Amino acid sequence: MDPRLAHLLPRGPARPADRRDLELPRRDRHRKPPLMARELPYLADVEHRFLDVGGLRTHVALAGDGEPLVLLHGWPQHWWQWRHMIGPLAQRFRVICPDLRGLGWTDAPKTGYRPGVMADDIAGLLDRLGVDEFRAIGHDWGGLTGYLLALRFPERMRHYIAINTASPFLRPTPRVLADGVRLWHIAANAAGPLLAARAIPEWALRNWTYRSAAMTPEDRAIFLAQFEEPARVDATVGYYRNLLTHEIPLLLAGQYRWSRLRVPTLILVGDRDPLLPVSATREFGSSAADVRVEVFEDVGHFPATEQPERVVDLAMEFFGYQKSLSNPSKPPKFP
Numbered sequence: 001m002d003p004r005l006a007h008l009l010p011r012g013p014a015r016p017a018d019r020r021d022l023e024l025p026r027r028d029r030h031r032k033p034p035l036m037a038r039e040l041p042y043l044a045d046v047e048h049r050f051l052d053v054g055g056l057r058t059h060v061a062l063a064g065d066g067e068p069l070v071l072l073h074g075w076p077q078h079w080w081q082w083r084h085m086i087g088p089l090a091q092r093f094r095v096i097c098p099d100l101r102g103l104g105w106t107d108a109p110k111t112g113y114r115p116g117v118m119a120d121d122i123a124g125l126l127d128r129l130g131v132d133e134f135r136a137i138g139h140d141w142g143g144l145t146g147y148l149l150a151l152r153f154p155e156r157m158r159h160y161i162a163i164n165t166a167s168p169f170l171r172p173t174p175r176v177l178a179d180g181v182r183l184w185h186i187a188a189n190a191a192g193p194l195l196a197a198r199a200i201p202e203w204a205l206r207n208w209t210y211r212s213a214a215m216t217p218e219d220r221a222i223f224l225a226q227f228e229e230p231a232r233v234d235a236t237v238g239y240y241r242n243l244l245t246h247e248i249p250l251l252l253a254g255q256y257r258w259s260r261l262r263v264p265t266l267i268l269v270g271d272r273d274p275l276l277p278v279s280a281t282r283e284f285g286s287s288a289a290d291v292r293v294e295v296f297e298d299v300g301h302f303p304a305t306e307q308p309e310r311v312v313d314l315a316m317e318f319f320g321y322q323k324s325l326s327n328p329s330k331p332p333k334f335p
Contacts, residue, residue: 059105064090074140076201078104084308102235210300270299
């Protein structure tokens with residue numbers, strides 16, 4: 001057991017459960033409980049803030065004092081996804097790790113589970129932090145959110161790294177349509193809370209990780225705890241329903257065909273990702289000015305967990321820094 005996680009386990013002797021402890025008052029039996037006050041897992045030198053962003057209480061983990069670097073997590077994870085990378089990156093950057101709406105410790109409202117809304121959330125958060133220009137790394141849900149930030153705010157985003165994220169410029173070729181069977185979890189999550197509450201998140205964390213030892217039982221427990229909260233399960237259902245009925249049809253219909261990705265972009269993809277073939281991440285045609293692809297051999301859907309050192313090295317090189325993080329510059333902290 002990792003000693004950093006000991007505080008997450010119950011303490012003291014157990015006592016037999018009383019039936020009265022298990023029952024809600026009659027008037028509350030059909031009312032969903034509020035979001036739980038889960039403890040945040042500890043990571044050294046990380047500051048946690050809760051900020052109001054357009055009415056959304058948003059959790060963000062912050063570390064370092066350098067230039068802004070935003071890390072956008074995927075599903076079924078939250079800011080803890082970046083636990084292995086925050087420390088090394090914080091030697092050079094002001095690392096900003098928000099929880100996307102509905103996940104982690106950010107509020108889970110009933111609506112707004114669209115990539116465009118999530119991009120607005122992040123832009124609003126950066127405004128609250130006083131950030132103008134920034135770099136970003138996004139994965140999965142956060143990867144698409146990052147692409148939309150790059151398309152909407154090319155004057156603010158200096159570099160973008162997309163990890164295991166489908167290109168927004170995919171075309172509905174026979175191969176793309178055939179590969180859609182890999183994404184069965186979208187329809188399963190969209191069907192309702194029965195599977196989205198636990199079965200699919202747990203299955204995903206186990207089976208989307210090719211290097212299984214990299215995802216410890218303690219880490220899985222930290223990610224899965226959020227799905228004990230009905231509002232976060234509803235958020236997952238809402239996001240995937242929107243993806244199935246709205247975003248994917250628009251994407252394949254060429255929603256972004258007239259857009260151009262002007263931000264220098266690095267694509268990182270594991271060749272053992274059961275969700276996305278490498279080809280689905282690198283299809284840009286003439287819609288991107290500067291795109292480079294790096295394939296991770298024998299890595300699944302979670303390169304930031306399975307090979308974090310290589311992700312950090314490639315990011316530093318792409319951002320124009322040497323891999324060595326000695327003597328980093330330290331501009332003033334954000335307000």
